[in-house]
Each structure stands twice: as C-alpha cells, then as structure tokens.
Amino acid sequence: MNAKSTPAQAAQLAAIQNPPLMRSISTPEGVVLPVELGQRGERAVAFILDILIVFGTLLAIYFVLAITLISSRGSGGWLFSAIFLISFFIRSFYFAFFELRWQGTTPGKRAMGLRVVDRAGGPLRADAVLARNLMREIEVFLPLSLLLSAGGPGGGWGLLLTLVWMGIFVLMPLFNRDALRVGDMVAGTWVLVAPKAALLPDLSEAAPGGPSEESRYAFTKAQLRIYGIYELQTLENVLREDRVNTAELRAEVAKRIIARIGWPDEEPDIDRFLNDFYTALRGHLERKMLFGVRRRDKHDGS
C-alpha cells in the first residue's frame, strides 16, 4: 500500500479486491460456475426465521384445537391424536417439504437469499433433502429438549459433557471451511447464496458526458502497456463503486495512475480521465487477448 493512502482507503480497496467465500461448481455441460457460500450468520438468521414460523404455526393450531375442545365439550381423543400427528409432521418435515417444493429454499432461506445445492453439481435429489433435514434431530431438537429439561443425567459434570457433546454438533459449521453443518455433510449438499447479478451499463459506453461524446484524453501504447487485467478490473470496480466517499477514492486512484504513467497534464477532469483510461486500457488488453496474450497484472512479464 502506498504510504500516502489512509488505512480506511486501504481497507476499502482490499474489500473490493477480495470477494468472500467463493467456490466453484461444474455444470453437466462442463462450464465451471463460481458460487458464493452463504454466510454463517445469514444461515443462522434464516434458521431462526423458519423456527419461528414452525412454532408460530404450531401455536396457532393448538389455539384453534383448544377452542374446539372447549366448545365441543366432548371426549377429546381424536383431538389429541390430531395434535400429536400435526406437531410431529410440521416439526419433522417442514424443512424437507419446502426444500423439495421450492427447489432448495425455505421461507427463511428465501428471505435471506440462500439456497441448498448439491455439492457435486448434480440436481438436488429428494434423498439428499431428507438426509440433511433428518440430522436436525441431533443438531437442534435434542439439544433444545435437553436444555429445556434443565440438564442431562449425572448432575453438573453430566450437564457439562452434554453441552460439549451438543456443542460439537451445533457448532459444526464454525469448524470447517465450507460452513457445512452435520446435515450438509451427510447429504452432500451445501448452502449457497442464490446467485443474482444485475447487468450494468458498459463502462466503455457510459462516459460521464454520455455515450456519444468523444473521448477527451488519449493515451500512448507505452502508457497502456504498464498495467494488466488485474489493475483494469480493480479500476472497473472503483468506477462502479457508489458510496459516500467515492470522489475521494477516485481522486486517490487517479493520482496514482497519473504518477505511474507519467501523465503530463497536472489536473485532468477525474471522472472523464478514469473512464477514458479504462476504455483505452480495456481495448488494448482485449486486443492482446485475441492474439492469445493474457496479461494478468502489472508484474506479468508478457
């Protein structure tokens, strides 16, 4: 990092340059697609949302049944069987039901933009969905019922052991690279961010003065030869960045480029300058790519 840039700017640049939690899957057509893992926090929130829906639904059903019971005054045999069956099915198969019907999402996951996907890249099959949700029995419901019954067998030490044992299962997503929970391991799935990307205007056509305007600044081939693809795409990110202090960031970047390529003019219009430099550099690098030369970054010798 340049000594002149502030730590805040350095952090912002680093955030732009390093996308988090990226993995890749290979489609049956043989094209490798990059995917982003769901953040552990987002998954926890999605799960809490789902659990609230489950308990809310159960409570509502119990309420209705209780009203019916009071008003009917009859023997409540069928009512109790209804309660047992309904709570069992909702509790055990809520997740599996939605993940099967909604292509790997539940209401909570959908709210957080998450999705269950087969780790090997194949279709998400029913047995995988069932497997990953059966494991919730030890990840969630067993610890929950043990905590509610205030400790396991064997007093204090027993409780401690129980907590450690449960902790291993419950906290499994924290202990592996891909944030897999036990259910994901057993089913061969993982939870990804549902891909969404907007197609933004082409920067080479979107000069600040409008696409029709001629470029104001011109660069020599020697000036374009300095940078590589990495620098070009970092510049693209900076130009697409839309935050409060973008102007400062751009000024800093422009200052560095001017110093590096030896630009004679001291004070160009920063936005126009960066955009023209981006377009010229991209044209230069893409032309080289057509001839089979891919210059990775400014240190790449070719």
Next chain:
Amino acid sequence: MSAVEANQATPRPAFDLKSTSFRREREPGWRRLEALLEKARTGGLAKLETRELLSLPILYRAALSSLSVARSISLDQNVVHYLEGLAGRAYLLVYGGRTNALAAMGNFLRFTLPGAVRKAGVYIALSAFILALGVIVGYVLTLGNADWYYSFVSDSMAAGRGPNAETESLREVLFRDGRDTKDRLSAFASFLFSNNARVGMLAFALGFAFGAPTVLLLLINGLTLGAFAALYVSRGLGYDFWGWLLIHGATELSAIVLCGAGGLMLGAAVVFPGDYTRLVNLGRVGRRAAVIVIGAVIMFFFAALLEGFGRQLILHTPTRYMVAAATMVGWLWYALRSGRQAR
C-alpha cells in the same frame, strides 16, 4: 482507423470494442432468460407456459456459451459476473428438483426404499444382532437375579410392573380391553407414533458420532426388552407376553433395526471412508441411509396403529401371533421383492 503505432497517442476508437458489440448482439437473449427465471422464481417450472418451457434449455445453453465467449474475449468484469449469475440461476432451475410429487412418492416406495434396504443388508444384520444381543443379555441376567430388572427398566417405563408386582396384575396388563375407551386409543396410537419415530430418527442421526451412540441405544433398548421378557417368563406368562409384544413389535422392532442400520452406516462411512474422502463418502452413504430411516418412519406409523388399536382390540393370543407373523412376512416380502422387476 489504422493500426496504432507505438508511442503515438491514440484517440478513443470510433468503432466499438469487440466485447461491446458481442454484448449488444447477445443481450436480448440474456434478458429473455432473465425474464423466464423471474417468472419461475416462486412457482418453479410449473409457472411457465409450454412455449417458454421449450425455450428454457436453449436460452440456458446460449447463456453458458455466452459465458465461455465472454471469459475469453471480454475484460468487462460486470458482464462476466452477470452471465455467471444468470447461468447459475438457470442451471439451478434446469437441474433443480422437477419431480411430480405423487410420481416421486410412488417411485420412492416401489424402487428407492426397498433397493436401499437390500443394499444395506450387512448393516441391518449387524443392527439386528446388537439388538438381539441386548435382549438375550437382559433376559439371562434378569432371569438369574431379579435385581437386574431395576438397572434395565426405568421407573417411568416400568409403571408399577416389577418383580414385586403380583402375577395377576401383570397378566391384566397383557389383556387390557380397549373396547370401551375406543376414542382414547387414537390419541395413544398417535403419541406412540410420534415418540417412536423421533427416537428412531435420533438413533440414525447419532450414528454420525462413529456409530457408538447408535450401538448403545440399540443395546439399551434390547436390555429393557429382555428384562421385561424375563419378568413375565418367570411368572409363566411368556407365551402371552410375546403375543402381546410381537403383534406390533414385529413391525416396530424391524423399524428400530432399520434406524440402527442407518446410524451404523453413517458411523461406518466416517470410520472407513474407503476410496473416497470422509466427507464425500458421508455424502454418498448418508443419502441412502436417510431413505432407510424414512422407510422406518412409515413402519413406525403402522406399528403405532397395531399397538394403539390392534393390541387393545385383539385379546386372543394365537390371533396376536398370527397378526405378528402376517406383518413380518409382509415387510420381508416388500423389502426383498418390490422393485426387482425392470423399471
């Protein structure tokens, strides 16, 4: 415009970059695919009309090909990212679940479930062996010294049935008539089902810890059962006891054995990964084991019906044995024969 000589300032080219014209040419197709994806976002493929459905794979492959081209000629990062996202979403739609629920269920019952059970033969045998071992040990120990009964059977489960109980009261439990309390039987049955199914799923899920908890659970269940049997046999009620137990036990114990087998499969997958990494192997085996456990949940349902209704309404011991034998033969026939024919 002529080729650019070195060191000469070049004004912005009047023609487009190659990547820009490529984008302009292909963009309408991407937008069409995007619209289809948006339409199918909530309801899946069912939301699409026939015409749209037919164009989906074509647009999907076109997007993949655009992505490959963009990766090789375009340095516009946003276009590449957009295409990756678009292709990813289309991939999930095209290769996501697309089964008709009813057909899937039929397929599951006819082929998937019995097939998975047949493939797991070794584990089922092992699971059955562990359960039987528990029964025999519990039986022999309790028969030799009645005090063992208290170690194997918890107070809540014994519910007053212990070595100190009178033979007549023990006998009465076996032949409790449920005909006058019919409406409560359904509650009893559904409680049994949800409870047993939960314990079965637990036995499966615990297998993840190298299978040890599953083995323990099977053994403990066996010990309890053996201790009960010993108590009744020591009072000369053995014949009636096994009829009382097996009328639903033939189904329920089989389901327990299946859940145990699922747990053992998970444990074995972790301990002996074979040619795969542990994680990959767990993913392969876990799915098959889960299928077996779902089968066991279905069996628990029937077992609860037999326990909640059948046992309270059928008080004749030979009939109970006949029901037990019939259900056992039925399950075996299903597991061994179903789905063997060509698909």
